[in-house]
Amino acid sequence: VTDRSNVREQIDHYARQAAGYDRSIWTLGRRDNRNHLVKITKLARALRVEQGGHVLEVGTGTGVHGAWIVENCPVEYTGVDASVEMLKIARDRMEANAARVRLAVVDAHGMPFADGSFDATFCSGTLHHLNDPARGIAEMARVTKPGGRVAAMEPNWKFPSTLLIATFTPAERNAFKLNARRLAEWARAAGLRDVAVERVLFTPPKPEKWGARFDRIDARLANMPVLKRASIMLLVTGTK
Ligand SMILES: C[S@@+](CC[C@H](N)C(=O)[O-])C[C@H]1O[C@@H](n2cnc3c(N)ncnc32)[C@H](O)[C@@H]1O
Numbered sequence: 001v002t003d004r005s006n007v008r009e010q011i012d013h014y015a016r017q018a019a020g021y022d023r024s025i026w027t028l029g030r031r032d033n034r035n036h037l038v039k040i041t042k043l044a045r046a047l048r049v050e051q052g053g054h055v056l057e058v059g060t061g062t063g064v065h066g067a068w069i070v071e072n073c074p075v076e077y078t079g080v081d082a083s084v085e086m087l088k089i090a091r092d093r094m095e096a097n098a099a100r101v102r103l104a105v106v107d108a109h110g111m112p113f114a115d116g117s118f119d120a121t122f123c124s125g126t127l128h129h130l131n132d133p134a135r136g137i138a139e140m141a142r143v144t145k146p147g148g149r150v151a152a153m154e155p156n157w158k159f160p161s162t163l164l165i166a167t168f169t170p171a172e173r174n175a176f177k178l179n180a181r182r183l184a185e186w187a188r189a190a191g192l193r194d195v196a197v198e199r200v201l202f203t204p205p206k207p208e209k210w211g212a213r214f215d216r217i218d219a220r221l222a223n224m225p226v227l228k229r230a231s232i233m234l235l236v237t238g239t240k
Pocket residue numbers: 005006007010011014031058059060061062063064065080081082083086106107108109123124125126129130
């Protein structure tokens with residue numbers, strides 16, 4: 001734990017959240033829904049893990065992303081999180097692939113891994129919980145091998161429900177520190193090259209039968225001036 005870390009607040013917050021996390025109202029009852037699938041498939045593509053490698057996820061939570069990666073890619077997976085309660089759920093979710101999975105309680109502000117330990121590193125919805133999100137990206141870049149890929153998928157406070165959550169939930173307030181420009185700046189300052197920011201998702205996960213229609217709407221809005229600024233998520237990617 002560094003002196004800039006708010007990890008104790010986050011541990012307490014997620015100890016309370018863990019049991020109901022996968023069925024929260026904000027995910028319309030299921031975390032592993034269509035929007036989750038859009039996020040994890042974009043992350044996997046950005047990380048180039050189809051052929052395998054050792055992947056680190058920072059802020060594994062209940063393991064929805066990690067489970068998809070180990071089920072769909074021939075990777076070794078290390079997942080870290082501040083919350084032991086969240087990781088217990090992740091462990092159960094990934095049990096079928098336990099031989100390729102390692103989970104550990106770690107503070108993302110200062111990870112106990114040597115430089116260049118992983119082929120690819122990602123997070124989803126973790127940087128906005130850190131007091132020092134720039135340090136979070138720097139740590140992700142540090143532990144990635146030269147030539148490896150780094151990707152962070154983060155909520156955008158300009159999307160209405162995120163604005164509400166960030167305003168009224170103390171543990172979510174750091175969401176206001178993030179925007180597209182800053183994510184790109186932090187990624188470059190962390191030593192990443194080929195840095196790109198993508199606007200991801202504008203539509204809800206349900207009804208599922210509208211998935212294809214929502215995909216088309218998402219693709220159009222992502223390129224529309226002004227409107228694109230209100231995406232649900234921001235994805236920053238780069239190469240070490
Ligand atoms: C919004 S959840 C996202 C979980 C998962 N990636 C997902 O999309 O379902 C944020 C996660 O970050 C973890 N977290 C918060 N602060 C952290 C820190 N300083 N170090 C490591 N993990 C942290 C929380 O415990 C929580 O599991």
